[in-house]
Amino acid sequence: MLSWVDGQPATQLSILDRGLAYGDGLFETIAVQRGQPRLLARHLARLQQGAQRLSLSLDLQAVQAELLAFCAELGEGVAKLIVTRGEGLRGYAPPQPSRACRVLLGNPAPAYPAVHAEQGVRLFPCATRLAEQPLLAGLKHLNRLEQVLARAEWQDPVYAEGLMCDSSGRVIEGVYSNLFLCRDGQLLTADLSRCGVTGVMRAEVLAQAEALGIAVHIRDISRAELLAADEVFLCNSLYGIWPVRELQGHDWPVGPLTRKLQAIIRSLLDS
Amino acid sequence: MLSWVDGQPATQLSILDRGLAYGDGLFETIAVQRGQPRLLARHLARLQQGAQRLSLSLDLQAVQAELLAFCAELGEGVAKLIVTRGEGLRGYAPPQPSRACRVLLGNPAPAYPAVHAEQGVRLFPCATRLAEQPLLAGLKHLNRLEQVLARAEWQDPVYAEGLMCDSSGRVIEGVYSNLFLCRDGQLLTADLSRCGVTGVMRAEVLAQAEALGIAVHIRDISRAELLAADEVFLCNSLYGIWPVRELQGHDWPVGPLTRKLQAIIRSLLDS
The missing domain is CATH 3.20.10.10 (D-amino Acid Aminotransferase, subunit A, domain 2)
Incomplete structure (x- = not known):
């Protein structure tokens, strides 16, 4: 399975990540064909809206560049992008500043009948x-x-x-x-x-x-x-x-x- | 920071874990004094009830033994126990069977005024x-x-x-x-x-x-x-x-x- 964390090949994430602790993040499930994400603009727009509503600071251009590179390597299938608020101290208060964490998972397209x-x-x-x-x-x-x-x-x-x-x-x-x-x-x-x-x-x-x-x-x-x-x-x-x-x-x-x-x-x- | 995953010292968790993907799990925040978890029976009872209601299969005795060993090593502070449904395939359907994942984090007691x-x-x-x-x-x-x-x-x-x-x-x-x-x-x-x-x-x-x-x-x-x-x-x-x-x-x-x-x-x- 192809997987990246913050742009680097990885299969694990910090156990301090607020995505695990509180579900404090967002995701997108993206169809990928011939190395290209489908409906990319709509996925990014929804991600941006979500980040704004959760006050999750996100470099959308960096996310886009990373996603494009990931999809190019994946070729065909499904890219799942998870963006979390990153590592946190103990407690619900969002860290100031926080550094979003990006997880990308690649899988074959589901075999729907x-x-x-x-x-x-x-x-x-x-x-x-x-x-x-x-x-x-x-x-x-x-x-x-x-x-x-x-x-x-x-x-x-x-x-x-x-x-x-x-x-x-x-x-x-x-x-x-x-x-x-x-x-x-x-x-x-x-x-x-x-x-x-x-x-x-x-x-x-x-x-x-x-x-x-x-x-x-x-x-x-x-x-x-x-x-x-x-x-x-x-x-x-x-x-x-x-x-x-x-x-x-x-x-x-x-x-x-x-x-x-x-x-x-x-x-x-x-x- | 003291931290264990499934009973072993670790600082990371699989990015396939359903705790990250869906918040599919439970947690307990436990006061620890002189190596002992406080209100242990109540924490375990709530965890068990939560696991039952989420149909999350959990070996409570193993969790208890692991928690006791962790608190003994921590000595003083706060133990946070996270139990997730473990790794999953893509999709919301809980894997059958699933293997719960246990995360333990130790921190100093918060300095409340x-x-x-x-x-x-x-x-x-x-x-x-x-x-x-x-x-x-x-x-x-x-x-x-x-x-x-x-x-x-x-x-x-x-x-x-x-x-x-x-x-x-x-x-x-x-x-x-x-x-x-x-x-x-x-x-x-x-x-x-x-x-x-x-x-x-x-x-x-x-x-x-x-x-x-x-x-x-x-x-x-x-x-x-x-x-x-x-x-x-x-x-x-x-x-x-x-x-x-x-x-x-x-x-x-x-x-x-x-x-x-x-x-x-x-x-x-x-x-």
Whole structure:
């Protein structure tokens, strides 16, 4: 496995790092093809926003240069970038100044069954709810126990993803994907100002929809609205778009809007 | 600094560890005197409960033996024990089977000003709210970004601690302490079934109060109740009990119930 810490080949990190102590950091999971990170600008923009909201000082240009060099060496697969607040003294107070630590991990692309993209997936209904924390909502931070608990709810591979709702029962996202509904030729995706992760592929889908002149609504979504959707799909930065075909006995067709966006995203990831 | 990983002297941890990736683990901060961990049974009991709730398989006897050996070598100070779910493949799904990783860090005891215990402390009113997540409430897990954000709200050392409320405005705890109210000779502390950390010193105070025949109520606490309290105090496993004397211009006296419990806890920590 290819792995770097602060730009140097390494497999270990200081046990004083605040990423371990408190999950005090952010991460990005980036598709890499022919030595190039895909959706690079969106990954870096999200990382920058996260760093600003956590007051984590970060040299974004250095991160970008390091990421590009890492992806060039990786060639094909997935690059995971972790940025932490670095080593800390004992206690929650962020060190002043702090020095961010950068971890890069390279892996082969996950072997998702082709049937997921072709025929759509079934969703497991996760009982684990997302807590509402506006200060952390949207960020891809390292506090991910809710996702760990949710993903541990099912082992049956018949479910490719799990549906997560917030503590008020609103439909939010998948465990590792964002969720879109299609209704009357328009798109609907959850408001992520209380919880959830603003995925880079979600941002890309929103941009592509705008370019196509498709109306998009970002707001709260009820379970009833989900069930009443014409089409439902998931997206993330690695697999692009998967149609959703079933949740708890409710079926959706794999429809034309999903297929149109899926093709666009596929060509973008493969380009 | 004395530090062990899985029982061996070490200063680094695998970058594949799920403690770093997801905050997928637990920790304990333990006072050590004359080579002995204080409140050991309570720390181990909380660790065990946390491991059960996170389905983290843990050999508690091995952890205890390792901790005792570590404290004997440390002599005096603070032992921080981190237990993670160990290394993982990519993805949130917990590896089956997983092998927990144990990290032990030794540090000198923090140099708290004696005036905190003697005259009481001022509380900073944290704007950061604790999200309500019953699945994680009470646990001392590694997802601590809320505490990082709360502790970053103040730098002025005039505030020894910060008060944290939940998203509904209920009074919960300090950033690194639990909070007790005294009213009419009785004790009141927050219900921690939605958020918060069930501190080992909180458990000890509850046990001591019971032994003294003092009535204790564990339930939701409003800000108005906090302000109306006769006495208020904080507790944690390192400093024992600190009286609280001020929050946003409201003053409390340092009263007899606080002093009585403080003396008992002090003798317990020093014994």
